[in-house]
Amino acid sequence: MKKIFLLSFLSVCFCFAGMAQTNLVTNPDMETWTSGKNYPDGYGVASTQTETEGFFLSSDAHSGTNSLNVKFYSIPTGSYRFYSPKITGLQSGTYTVSVWVKGKGVLRWISLTKQTSDGKAGAASGTNSDINYVISPQPWGGTGAANVKDLTEWTEIKVSFTIKAGFEGDYNLHFSINNTKESEGKPLLFDDISLVYTPLTQIRVSDEVATTVSNIPGFQSDEFNYIIPVSFDYNRTPVIDVLPTTLAPVYTQAGSLSGVTEKTASILVNNGTLSASYSVKFEKQA
Numbered sequence: 001m002k003k004i005f006l007l008s009f010l011s012v013c014f015c016f017a018g019m020a021q022t023n024l025v026t027n028p029d030m031e032t033w034t035s036g037k038n039y040p041d042g043y044g045v046a047s048t049q050t051e052t053e054g055f056f057l058s059s060d061a062h063s064g065t066n067s068l069n070v071k072f073y074s075i076p077t078g079s080y081r082f083y084s085p086k087i088t089g090l091q092s093g094t095y096t097v098s099v100w101v102k103g104k105g106v107l108r109w110i111s112l113t114k115q116t117s118d119g120k121a122g123a124a125s126g127t128n129s130d131i132n133y134v135i136s137p138q139p140w141g142g143t144g145a146a147n148v149k150d151l152t153e154w155t156e157i158k159v160s161f162t163i164k165a166g167f168e169g170d171y172n173l174h175f176s177i178n179n180t181k182e183s184e185g186k187p188l189l190f191d192d193i194s195l196v197y198t199p200l201t202q203i204r205v206s207d208e209v210a211t212t213v214s215n216i217p218g219f220q221s222d223e224f225n226y227i228i229p230v231s232f233d234y235n236r237t238p239v240i241d242v243l244p245t246t247l248a249p250v251y252t253q254a255g256s257l258s259g260v261t262e263k264t265a266s267i268l269v270n271n272g273t274l275s276a277s278y279s280v281k282f283e284k285q286a
Helices: none
Strands: 055-058 067-071 079-083 087-090 093-114 132-135 149-163 169-178 187-197 202-207 225-230 238-243 250-252 262-270 275-284
Touching: 055 187, 067 079, 067 093, 132 149, 169 187, 202 275, 238 262, 238 275
Parallel strands: 225 275
Antiparallel strands: 055 067, 067 187, 079 169, 087 169, 093 132, 093 149, 093 169, 093 187, 202 238, 250 262, 262 275
16 A cells, blocks of 8 residues: 555554743742732732632642642632732633642632733633633532532642634633532642643644644643654654644654654744744654
């Protein structure tokens, strides 16, 4: 068969080697607090409770010595919400949010919300719009007792947002927590919040004569290094490209695997302000 499709001959596994990306959140580990305040420097609260009724400093931290404790009370009832410091100058594209959580409660939603023209935190809600991108973290979401989680260990929650073209600007991350009787008086802790630019939705692989391409299965936009073991002496050149194609990325293709044990392809993507670099290593296996 003349047109051999590359992935049909590959035994594929993915090994994430790690690559530092710039965290766009300031004071992300919540280590900086002004004495007497109930939430970290740069952060804010927007709740039916006052900051002294629901927000506290905790020494039970995922890293460092501080975390934010959101503690629930049935009176007064209502929701709790806190938001990150201003994240300046976000361009259109995809961003990944990570936050570490421990304790008991309901995390209803996380949003990336555009600031108002006067520089104040935008009106975040659980409804998507052109300036309010919201995710109901799974398996959380909703408001009832069935959505209460009791996390005895620090657990990472990771979600992605895509800012639309024409809506670039300054944003805040908002975290909405619901008040329930089941979690009354119990701490729900937050620490180590990050927002990184992760522009790709897929890396695609073919060979130089293929008329179609296949997405790498299991691709994660915030993982930047992949290894594909090739289980035979493959003489055609593997070719990579990406989605979305509108990003005009810069490619370094791997080249032929004939006579070598490995070749690495790379993709450099930027949105005019931020950049990310991905690599795909093809390793010939015995």
